[in-house]
Amino acid sequence: MFALADCNNFFASCERVFRPDLNGKPVIVLSNNDGCAVARSNEAKALGIKMGDPLFKIRDIVERNGVAVFSSNFALYGDMSRRVQTVLREAVPSVEVYSIDEAFLDLRGLDWDFDRFAKELSARCWKYTSIPVSVGVAPTKTLAKIASKLCKKYPKLKGGCYMHKPADIEKVLRNFPVEDVWGIGRRSIPKLADMGVRSAWDFTRLHENAVRRLFALPGFRTWQELRGIPCIEFEDQLEDKQSICVSRSFAHDVSDVSQLCTQVANFASSAAGKLRAQNSLCLELMVFAFTNRFKDAAPQTYGSQMVTFPDGTDDQRAIIAAAVQACRELWRPGFGYKKAGVVISRLEPARDHVGNLFADSQAAARNARLNAAMDTLNASFGPGTVRLGIQGSGEIFMSRDHQSPHYTTLWSDLPTVR
DNA sequence: TCTGGGGTCCTAGGACCC
DNA sequence: TCTGGGGTCCTAGGACCC
Numbered sequence: 001m002f003a004l005a006d007c008n009n010f011f012a013s014c015e016r017v018f019r020p021d022l023n024g025k026p027v028i029v030l031s032n033n034d035g036c037a038v039a040r041s042n043e044a045k046a047l048g049i050k051m052g053d054p055l056f057k058i059r060d061i062v063e064r065n066g067v068a069v070f071s072s073n074f075a076l077y078g079d080m081s082r083r084v085q086t087v088l089r090e091a092v093p094s095v096e097v098y099s100i101d102e103a104f105l106d107l108r109g110l111d112w113d114f115d116r117f118a119k120e121l122s123a124r125c126w127k128y129t130s131i132p133v134s135v136g137v138a139p140t141k142t143l144a145k146i147a148s149k150l151c152k153k154y155p156k157l158k159g160g161c162y163m164h165k166p167a168d169i170e171k172v173l174r175n176f177p178v179e180d181v182w183g184i185g186r187r188s189i190p191k192l193a194d195m196g197v198r199s200a201w202d203f204t205r206l207h208e209n210a211v212r213r214l215f216a217l218p219g220f221r222t223w224q225e226l227r228g229i230p231c232i233e234f235e236d237q238l239e240d241k242q243s244i245c246v247s248r249s250f251a252h253d254v255s256d257v258s259q260l261c262t263q264v265a266n267f268a269s270s271a272a273g274k275l276r277a278q279n280s281l282c283l284e285l286m287v288f289a290f291t292n293r294f295k296d297a298a299p300q301t302y303g304s305q306m307v308t309f310p311d312g313t314d315d316q317r318a319i320i321a322a323a324v325q326a327c328r329e330l331w332r333p334g335f336g337y338k339k340a341g342v343v344i345s346r347l348e349p350a351r352d353h354v355g356n357l358f359a360d361s362q363a364a365a366r367n368a369r370l371n372a373a374m375d376t377l378n379a380s381f382g383p384g385t386v387r388l389g390i391q392g393s394g395e396i397f398m399s400r401d402h403q404s405p406h407y408t409t410l411w412s413d414l415p416t417v418r
Numbered sequence: 419t420c421t422g423g424g425g426t427c428c429t430a431g432g433a434c435c436c
Numbered sequence: 437t438c439t440g441g442g443g444t445c446c447t448a449g450g451a452c453c454c
Contacts, residue, residue, distance in 0.1 A: 031422035038422070056420040099454045185452045217428065218452070245424055294421060
């Protein structure tokens with residue numbers, strides 16, 4: 001058996017932990033730049049606010065119903081996520097953190113009362129973190145996902161659902177829309193509709209050859225998993241990233257090349273920091289920037305520029321310099337750039353890297369010490385405390401008009417109790 | 419006025435080899 | 437008319453996830 005522990009309406013729930021006055025009230029959390037609703041409390045969902053709705057289009061609903069609106073606060077969500085993970089790791093030997101708000105638990109070889117286990121684990125998460133968590137247990141990961149969704153739909157399950165009897169699974173799948181199955185995406189829906197497949201159960205009734213032909217290997221795996229045959233690996237080892245991307249939309253259009261370069265330098269700085277954190281080197285860097293595609297009247301452009309590092313690098317100054325140079329090359333006058341980003345790829349573990357015999361090893365060692373010193377300072381005093389001149393103030397041009405305090409990660413933001 | 423950010427895996431087809 | 441057979445590697449794009 002596998003379990004899936006899924007935090008309900010995660011970002012909205014995090015905001016409510018330190019704002020209990022908002023319990024039972026509609027809450028939404030916005031994407032970066034205060035663009036779209038990306039998390040909604042149950043009350044906000046009931047008002048008809050959809051995932052991804054732009055704030056300006058739901059302004060009426062928000063104002064009429066007194067919806068509490070928050071800018072995204074990833075320092076808070078990341079910290080709350082770690083707290084939930086701690087509770088999960090205390091419960092079972094093996095945990096696969098799948099995303100910021102979801103984790104799989106490996107229950108293979110355990111002879112427990114899984115229904116009780118699921119309900120108790122949910123209760124424990126609530127007790128220690130104040131985050132509501134749905135725990136589904138089933139013979140495959142895909143079925144465990146469905147079981148956890150049942151918990152959200154039926155409060156009487158008390159946050160835990162064990163689904164394993166074939167007759168029960170059939171009953172659930174017959175009532176479960178195929179488009180809500182993990183691994184079935186938007187592009188597959190028309191194909192499935194053509195074949196008369198509406199429920200997850202219908203999908204399991206298709207012939208194996210048809211599934212393989214139309215949905216290839218990933219679709220076949222989902223088909224197997226729904227039929228109770230596990231074929232998606234459990235991965236409790238955290239793998240190194242193969243690529244790292246840092247990108248943002250800007251609060252206003254940027255039509256000045258040096259301003260754009262300053263922003264790109266900050267993206268590169270952030271990407272390079274993540275690269276060093278996983279002890280890798282990158283061999284490739286790409287910068288991209290484009291205009292606002294929603295502005296029909298304005299001239300549109302998309303530019304990207306690639307740089308390679310034949311010897312591999314994780315050096316802050318080298319990566320930022322390359323990104324800024326690439327940005328100058330892709331920039332075209334007369335356009336208002338709305339979004340830009342830096343992607344570093346072809347990553348290799350630093351310890352496996354075969355260096356250049358003729359490189360200046362003393363200079364490399366000096367750079368490594370400099371990078372380590374900057375990383376240490378920025379980890380202690382906050383990102384951007386020590387930075388290169390070209391990064392300017394270190395700020396990204398971003399709107400965040402509804403930001404909550406960093407309750408758990410900044411001393412100055414500690415809640416006051418009287 | 420205002421529309422997010424960050425990833426992975428798979429496959430078909432091109433380019434190349436003998 | 438008719439144009440071999442068998443293989444590997446790489447890449448771009450598609451599809452999916454949160």
